[in-house]
Amino acid sequence: MESNIKKISRKDIVFLKAYKSARKIGGNGNIWLNANEFPESSMFNLNNIKLNRYPDCQPKELILRYSIYSNISIKNILVSRGSDEAIELLMRVFCIPGKDSIMTFPPTYGMYSKIAEIYGIKNISIPMIDNIFLDLLKIKKYLFKTKIIYICSPNNPTGNIINVDIIINILKLTLGKVIVVIDEAYIEFCINKSIIFLLKRFSNLVILRTLSKAFGLAGIRCGFTLAHSDIIKLLKKVIAPYPLPIPSINIAIQALSKTEILNMKNKVLKLNNNKIWLLNQLKKNNLIKHIFYSETNYLLVHFFNAKDVFHILWNQGIILRQQDHEMTLKNHIRISIGTKKECLCLINALKNISLN
Numbered sequence: 001m002e003s004n005i006k007k008i009s010r011k012d013i014v015f016l017k018a019y020k021s022a023r024k025i026g027g028n029g030n031i032w033l034n035a036n037e038f039p040e041s042s043m044f045n046l047n048n049i050k051l052n053r054y055p056d057c058q059p060k061e062l063i064l065r066y067s068i069y070s071n072i073s074i075k076n077i078l079v080s081r082g083s084d085e086a087i088e089l090l091m092r093v094f095c096i097p098g099k100d101s102i103m104t105f106p107p108t109y110g111m112y113s114k115i116a117e118i119y120g121i122k123n124i125s126i127p128m129i130d131n132i133f134l135d136l137l138k139i140k141k142y143l144f145k146t147k148i149i150y151i152c153s154p155n156n157p158t159g160n161i162i163n164v165d166i167i168i169n170i171l172k173l174t175l176g177k178v179i180v181v182i183d184e185a186y187i188e189f190c191i192n193k194s195i196i197f198l199l200k201r202f203s204n205l206v207i208l209r210t211l212s213k214a215f216g217l218a219g220i221r222c223g224f225t226l227a228h229s230d231i232i233k234l235l236k237k238v239i240a241p242y243p244l245p246i247p248s249i250n251i252a253i254q255a256l257s258k259t260e261i262l263n264m265k266n267k268v269l270k271l272n273n274n275k276i277w278l279l280n281q282l283k284k285n286n287l288i289k290h291i292f293y294s295e296t297n298y299l300l301v302h303f304f305n306a307k308d309v310f311h312i313l314w315n316q317g318i319i320l321r322q323q324d325h326e327m328t329l330k331n332h333i334r335i336s337i338g339t340k341k342e343c344l345c346l347i348n349a350l351k352n353i354s355l356n
């Protein structure tokens with residue numbers, strides 16, 4: 001049946017390549033090391049919750065718990081449907097489609113540029129130097145055209161923290177003119193590297209957080225934006241009226257209790273130990289050229305022949321994340337840190353490949 005839908009639709013959306021999330025790429029596996037999720041799940045109860053009423057847009061108890069956890073006052077916190085939604089809300093507030101630009105620094109998280117593309121907002125892309133350092137000279141050159149700068153720290157997929165002095169430098173240059181977003185999705189794996197202390201000093205700083213990674217709650221879709229109250233007020237104007245389902249709110253509140261936060265911190269310590277073990281094992285493998293220094297729950301690995309390694313492991317049900325979509329990361333694979341057992345399976349599988 002002819003639908004004519006493509007003729008009715010926006011042409012740029014007809015030609016848009018959808019974001020390829022790890023979940024969409026799929027695979028048939030029993031070892032999932034492709035989406036930087038936490039490898040184990042905590043158990044939560046949802047007994048006796050009522051679901052006939054709409055939830056609050058900004059549930060007080062949840063905001064209060066995050067305020068206590070982050071030591072940031074409630075007027076400076078917004079909760080959203082994952083931090084992905086926050087990335088989008090910021091563009092809705094600050095960028096006029098067809099006119100304004102954001103600035104991003106590949107290789108980095110793909111959603112900043114993808115959301116900009118969907119909205120018809122230009123993306124000024126300034127490649128990192130050697131994949132890990134911000135190019136301050138180039139940034140300065142294009143700043144006057146930019147409304148929002150998205151910096152991912154620790155960066156996904158490389159795993160390194162972005163130097164705080166450079167961030168301060170950028171914040172000073174842009175104060176009163178440009179919004180600087182620091183995406184701290186992985187900060188719990190290196191919590192002493194957070195730049196949260198700069199919020200009081202810079203009204204143009206926005207920090208993104210999530211329960212999807214270290215808290216092990218990717219399935220409930222809960223993210224937080226920390227920023228000046230004037231920014232939070234504007235974000236509240238453009239957010240959906242009921243962004244989070246009541247079951248998600250309920251579980252998020254439980255996850256931010258004192259005991260569960262302690263639990264999360266202990267799990268992070270254990271996972272960081274797995275990472276060190278995995279790193280040392282990988283270093284002995286002759287399929288590998290280079291491993292990036294990582295502060296997170298994943299390692300970016302440069303293989304001599306990433307394609308073959310990826311597919312052999314894929315066929316064995318060990319699912320990793322290729323990085324070919326990044327110009328400078330051909331032959332690179334991102335490996336999420338799993339349980340000790342999963343790390344061991346991966347190492348054994350890699351050993352077998354290098355023997356053949």
Ligand SMILES: *Cc1c(COP(=O)(O)O)cnc(C)c1O
Pocket residue numbers: 036081082083084085109152156183185209210211212218221222223
């Ligand atoms: C996973 C991830 C997110 C998305 O987090 P959600 O809260 O699950 O939407 C945001 N930024 C980066 C860098 C991520 O890796």
